[in-house]
Amino acid sequence: MKTELVLMGMHLDVTLQTRHRRLVSMVYTGIAALIAGFWFIDRWRLTSVILMYVPILVNWLILGGYYSDANGIVKLFLSNDVRSRYLKNPLSAWSRLTEKTLPNVTDERLFSNDERELRRRDAAHWISYRYLGMGVIAAFFVAYLKNLLSNAWDSLHVPPAIFDTLIYGLLMAAFVLFFTLPQSILLWTEPDIEAEG
Amino acid sequence: MRAEIVLLKMRINMAPQARRRVLVVLIYGGLAALFAGLWFADHWRATGTYIFWTAMLACRPFLGGYYRGGLVKPFTDKTPRQSDAPPPLLALKLRVYQPVLSDDDVSFRNDERELRQRDQAHYQAFQAVGIAVVVAWIVAYMGIMRPAWMASIPMTPYQMFYGLMLVTMLLFITLPQCILLWTEPDMEEPQ
Numbered sequence: 001m002k003t004e005l006v007l008m009g010m011h012l013d014v015t016l017q018t019r020h021r022r023l024v025s026m027v028y029t030g031i032a033a034l035i036a037g038f039w040f041i042d043r044w045r046l047t048s049v050i051l052m053y054v055p056i057l058v059n060w061l062i063l064g065g066y067y068s069d070a071n072g073i074v075k076l077f078l079s080n081d082v083r084s085r086y087l088k089n090p091l092s093a094w095s096r097l098t099e100k101t102l103p104n105v106t107d108e109r110l111f112s113n114d115e116r117e118l119r120r121r122d123a124a125h126w127i128s129y130r131y132l133g134m135g136v137i138a139a140f141f142v143a144y145l146k147n148l149l150s151n152a153w154d155s156l157h158v159p160p161a162i163f164d165t166l167i168y169g170l171l172m173a174a175f176v177l178f179f180t181l182p183q184s185i186l187l188w189t190e191p192d193i194e195a196e197g
Numbered sequence: 198m199r200a201e202i203v204l205l206k207m208r209i210n211m212a213p214q215a216r217r218r219v220l221v222v223l224i225y226g227g228l229a230a231l232f233a234g235l236w237f238a239d240h241w242r243a244t245g246t247y248i249f250w251t252a253m254l255a256c257r258p259f260l261g262g263y264y265r266g267g268l269v270k271p272f273t274d275k276t277p278r279q280s281d282a283p284p285p286l287l288a289l290k291l292r293v294y295q296p297v298l299s300d301d302d303v304s305f306r307n308d309e310r311e312l313r314q315r316d317q318a319h320y321q322a323f324q325a326v327g328i329a330v331v332v333a334w335i336v337a338y339m340g341i342m343r344p345a346w347m348a349s350i351p352m353t354p355y356q357m358f359y360g361l362m363l364v365t366m367l368l369f370i371t372l373p374q375c376i377l378l379w380t381e382p383d384m385e386e387p388q
Contacts, residue, residue: 168337182323
């Protein structure tokens with residue numbers, strides 16, 4: 001995990017757990033505000049496309065984990081696999097492309113996850129899995145209710161669009177969790193990091 | 198991980214990796230056949246939950262993980278509470294394996310290696326379930342936008358979405374256990 005975050009030219013010290021937690025809170029508040037705002041703009045029709053890129057951007061700039069290791073605090077989750085493939089043949093086209101997109105790949109200490117980091121990564125995914133599953137189950141349950149009781153909803157004058165919107169919102173939340181939750185758990189639970197040197 | 202399944206009075210040795218892989222293939226094959234069959238029954242309208250309950254049923258005597266029975270020890274790493282209630286009728290009829298609490302809870306508690314494997318299996322399963330969520334979301338989006346090319350597909354966007362959600366649910370319930378069963382090498386034979 002990195003100890004410094006470079007955001008819009010500013011060097012932010014992120015060695016303290018309280019700062020990690022503040023960052024995670026800000027990220028989720030921002031995404032929630034964006035989802036709510038987009039609802040008022042066009043009921044998530046065209047704005048959904050923008051929302052697809054938001055978690056990717058958040059990972060790239062702040063969280064790390066599932067995107068380039070350039071800026072994010074958490075090291076790339078797949079770094080060890082990427083590096084071992086790179087070391088097999090550093091002159092191949094794939095390796096040269098990797099070197100361009102992930103310049104740290106040549107530096108094991110900066111790029112690779114050590115044993116402790118791998119364990120923490122897997123443990124964070126074990127916790128995240130259940131939350132992601134809850135989102136999936138909730139979305140399925142709403143879809144099932146819509147299917148099963150369609151006649152009842154008609155007689156109660158409940159428009160089917162309500163279910164579609166609810167399902168869509170739940171899937172949107174699951175999508176955001178998929179991209180951001182493991183990193184956020186890691187940041188939330190990591191104790192204060194000792195600054196190097 | 199446990200090395201045998203007890204079903205209908207038969208003790209099936211599951212120590213060899215090949216047998217566990219056959220079991221995984223059989224379970225997913227059966228679920229896929231059910232999935233296809235129920236489409237022809239009523240397009241999964243009311244029968245969709247049968248798939249869900251079948252997956253749960255597969256977890257109970259075979260897979261384990263999210264249940265106390267089955268090959269994979271409970272993921273929660275907690276010993277279940279002792280109950281004076283008789284075992285469920287289905288378990289009695291099928292004579293499935295019901296591990297009894299021992300002094301060291303070895304039937305339920307995971308050791309350090311098993312916890313590590315559990316976490317790793319969930320890391321891998323997370324990617325698969327996450328990708329399924331992304332696909333389901335895109336299909337749901339298509340359902341809202343209704344582009345003209347979707348009219349040529351013989352399923353409605355909602356049916357596609359519902360099928361995808363069923364698949365995602367199935368993966369969520371079964372995938373970590375199946376990854377563990379698939380990757381665990383041959384175990385020592387049960388005594």
